[in-house]
Amino acid sequence: MPRKNSKQANDLATIHDQKLHRGKGGELHQFAEDGHDVLTTAQGAPVDDDQNTLRVGARGPALIEDFHFREKIFHFDHERIPERVVHARGYGAHGFFETYEPLARYTKADFLQRAGEKTPAFVRFSTVAGSKGSVDLARDVRGFAVKLYTREGNWDLVGNNIPVFFIQDAIKFPDVIHAVKPEPDRGFPQAQSAHDNFWDFISLTPESMHMVMWVMSDGAIPRSFRFMEGFGVHTFRFVNAKDESTFVKFHWKPKLGLQSVVWNEAVKINGADPDFHRRDLWQAIQSGNFPEWELCVQLFDEDFADSFDFDVLDPTKIVPEEILPVQPIGRLVLDRMPENFFAETEQVAFMTQNVPPGIGFSNDPLLQGRNFSYLDTQLKRLGSTNFTHLPINAPKCPFHTFQQDGHMAMRNPAGRVNYQPNSWGEGPRESPVSGYRHFPSDEAGQKVRLRPESFADHYSQARQFFISQTPPEQRHIAMALTFELSKVETPAIRERMVSHLLNIDETLADKVASALGLAKMPKPADAAVGPRQDLKPSPALSIMENGPKRFEGRKLGILVTDGSDAALVQAVASAIEGEKGAVELIAPKVGGVTLSDGTLLPAQQMIDGAPSVLYDAVALLPGTDFVPALLKEATVRDFVADAFAHCKFIGYVAAALPLFEKAGVEDMDEGMVELDGSKAVNAFVGKLGKLRFWAREPATKLQ
Numbered sequence: 001m002p003r004k005n006s007k008q009a010n011d012l013a014t015i016h017d018q019k020l021h022r023g024k025g026g027e028l029h030q031f032a033e034d035g036h037d038v039l040t041t042a043q044g045a046p047v048d049d050d051q052n053t054l055r056v057g058a059r060g061p062a063l064i065e066d067f068h069f070r071e072k073i074f075h076f077d078h079e080r081i082p083e084r085v086v087h088a089r090g091y092g093a094h095g096f097f098e099t100y101e102p103l104a105r106y107t108k109a110d111f112l113q114r115a116g117e118k119t120p121a122f123v124r125f126s127t128v129a130g131s132k133g134s135v136d137l138a139r140d141v142r143g144f145a146v147k148l149y150t151r152e153g154n155w156d157l158v159g160n161n162i163p164v165f166f167i168q169d170a171i172k173f174p175d176v177i178h179a180v181k182p183e184p185d186r187g188f189p190q191a192q193s194a195h196d197n198f199w200d201f202i203s204l205t206p207e208s209m210h211m212v213m214w215v216m217s218d219g220a221i222p223r224s225f226r227f228m229e230g231f232g233v234h235t236f237r238f239v240n241a242k243d244e245s246t247f248v249k250f251h252w253k254p255k256l257g258l259q260s261v262v263w264n265e266a267v268k269i270n271g272a273d274p275d276f277h278r279r280d281l282w283q284a285i286q287s288g289n290f291p292e293w294e295l296c297v298q299l300f301d302e303d304f305a306d307s308f309d310f311d312v313l314d315p316t317k318i319v320p321e322e323i324l325p326v327q328p329i330g331r332l333v334l335d336r337m338p339e340n341f342f343a344e345t346e347q348v349a350f351m352t353q354n355v356p357p358g359i360g361f362s363n364d365p366l367l368q369g370r371n372f373s374y375l376d377t378q379l380k381r382l383g384s385t386n387f388t389h390l391p392i393n394a395p396k397c398p399f400h401t402f403q404q405d406g407h408m409a410m411r412n413p414a415g416r417v418n419y420q421p422n423s424w425g426e427g428p429r430e431s432p433v434s435g436y437r438h439f440p441s442d443e444a445g446q447k448v449r450l451r452p453e454s455f456a457d458h459y460s461q462a463r464q465f466f467i468s469q470t471p472p473e474q475r476h477i478a479m480a481l482t483f484e485l486s487k488v489e490t491p492a493i494r495e496r497m498v499s500h501l502l503n504i505d506e507t508l509a510d511k512v513a514s515a516l517g518l519a520k521m522p523k524p525a526d527a528a529v530g531p532r533q534d535l536k537p538s539p540a541l542s543i544m545e546n547g548p549k550r551f552e553g554r555k556l557g558i559l560v561t562d563g564s565d566a567a568l569v570q571a572v573a574s575a576i577e578g579e580k581g582a583v584e585l586i587a588p589k590v591g592g593v594t595l596s597d598g599t600l601l602p603a604q605q606m607i608d609g610a611p612s613v614l615y616d617a618v619a620l621l622p623g624t625d626f627v628p629a630l631l632k633e634a635t636v637r638d639f640v641a642d643a644f645a646h647c648k649f650i651g652y653v654a655a656a657l658p659l660f661e662k663a664g665v666e667d668m669d670e671g672m673v674e675l676d677g678s679k680a681v682n683a684f685v686g687k688l689g690k691l692r693f694w695a696r697e698p699a700t701k702l703q
């Protein structure tokens with residue numbers, strides 16, 4: 001008989017040491033000798049060895065009898081589900097919505113009837129074009145999808161951080177998405193619009209011009225999900241108890257103000273921390289700094305709609321806030337991360353058609369098409385009509401349907417009745433009183449495939465957006481267009497785009513044409529209607545005009561070394577904490593530094609892992625003796641050069657001056673503050689509320 005090897009002997013000892021307990025229901029609980037639960041198969045059989053497959057002898061072939069191995073690999077092989085066809089990369093969090101005031105005058109939606117009422121929420125932010133594993137700082141629209149679990153069913157407001165869309169009719173959605181995704185023959189570029197197919201489609205689609213202005217603006221490279229707006233985009237309806245309808249547009253406004261990064265920074269963040277936005281949300285929520293948005297509405301009636309310059313059903317148009325002010329009706333707070341990314345963030349299914357009584361649709365042709373698409377896509381992605389049984393998707397109010405069976409049915413009806421009407425006196429009944437009633441709008445007309453003429457002005461609001469931007473933001477739009485079109489290999493596409501820009505703003509077109517080195521200016525594109533209207537600028541459309549008042553929620557990176565001035569490091573850190581900002585210490589070694597007073601201060605980052613692009617502002621506080629060593633470090637040079645080029649506020653000690661020289665910074669400016677005392681620290685922290693020193697930018701650019 002073969003001798004037991006020592007491993008087998010140990011295993012037997014382990015099994016004998018296991019304590020067996022019976023649970024309340026009489027089920028057998030097995031605990032390993034160290035108190036952990038015993039590993040089992042999915043069928044509940046305890047596993048003795050999870051390190052070795054079952055084989056004939058130590059060096060022999062594997063046995064098919066090894067049901068544990070077979071089940072483990074089988075399950076692993078099937079772990080992935082199809083990623084979302086758009087918005088594949090996303091990040092979610094739980095929270096709540098709190099109603100400010102009863103809104104009964106406009107809507108009978110139950111969750112909007114009582115001041116102070118809290119409704120559970122789940123939100124998923126996303127990029128559109130990139131696949132699940134792509135980077136966070138792609139130039140792209142950000143999804144802003146909100147699910148409110150109301151007492152009358154789920155309300156999904158599946159919005160974006162941009163209030164308009166590329167197309168006016170849902171039938172064009174596959175085309176715009178195909179055009180932006182990797183080109184089908186070569187399979188690249190990933191998560192980028194800077195390629196021929198995208199600009200070919202766009203330049204042939206004048207209705208996309210307004211959206212293109214937004215996507216080329218800083219709004220497409222947000223600093224954080226926490227600092228961006230959200231929009232329902234379409235015109236929806238509120239319907240009150242008297243069945244009166246009011247049109248409504250939804251806006252989410254972040255409490256911490258708006259903020260974006262610059263493109264050169266975005267490109268570098270993608271390398272340094274591809275999960276920049278995820279990490280930011282995770283860190284904020286885990287540290288108790290719960291991000292918050294106000295839900296604001298623009299309410300209007302048919303008369304306003306008729307008198308407005310554009311069609312309120314056209315999703316490529318906004319109603320400027322200066323014409324129709326936004327009114328806050330509640331707040332959304334995100335205060336809890338999912339326990340499991342897959343179960344919640346990946347499996348959450350948002351659908352525009354999820355509306356409670358009191359909220360309805362308009363005839364916006366994009367919205368109408370979306371209402372078809374979202375249900376369909378969930379079946380593909382989640383594999384079963386029973387995706388509503390998943391806890392993240394199930395309503396949190398009671399729900400009763402006669403739907404049954406299907407793959408993975410987890411909520412199975414008890415009893416005999418699975419239809420109605422029935423005479424058994426059991427089961428749910430429809431209710432004409434409390435049931436969802438679609439707004440009985442008058443609709444008549446011929447069956448046609450026709451775009452309304454009222455949708456035809458594609459340039460006026462594109463121009464309005466552009467002229468509403470501050471000079472640095474306008475510069476960024478010109479640079480973004482130049483960058484994107486410089487990646488387009490076909491000159492005719494570049495020219496076609498410039499011909500549209502001529503209809504939006506001549507100086508913008510000139511700048512882009514000259515930066516691209518266009519041989520001659522093309523003719524302006526033919527417009528479906530003309531002339532372009534000269535609309536008033538709308539300051540609400542500028543990120544820089546709507547920034548924060550203080551450094552709250554932002555992060556300062558402090559570069560320290562051995563010998564850094566202990567009192568100064570402490571003073572800067574406390575001043576930032578006083579502003580509700582965060583501080584990260586960056587040192588040559590992550591183990592930390594010994595400060596001037598001999599205290600050992602652990603660092604959060606090592607220089608190589610923390611380029612300045614990861615911070616909103618930086619302070620260079622090295623010890624004098626360590627500066628020569630820092631001068632040799634390429635990463636330190638980049639740290640300083642990038643902070644300067646990205647117009648960040650920079651605090652510094654006199655000993656750090658050679659670092660500027662090494663980084664090629666010739667002129668000191670008002671965005672750089674020597675921290676030579678507590679007054680200077682306060683002055684520096686006071687400036688940080690502005691986030692960037694944009695006056696520096698022209699000096700750092702070619703154009």
Ligand code: HDD
Pocket residue numbers: 084085086087090124125126142143144145158159160164165169170171173232233234315348349350366369370373374375377378
């Ligand atoms: Fe969409 C996902 C937002 C137009 C079809 N969309 C999706 C998500 C957001 C949006 C935020 C991600 C939801 C999540 O986090 O799971 N989509 C928009 C906005 C649009 C828009 C703001 C225009 C105003 N979408 C749009 C059209 C169609 C779709 C016109 C199709 C006709 N969208 C989908 C989809 C997705 C989706 C294929 C992919 C994954 C999903 O639905 O659940 O059905």
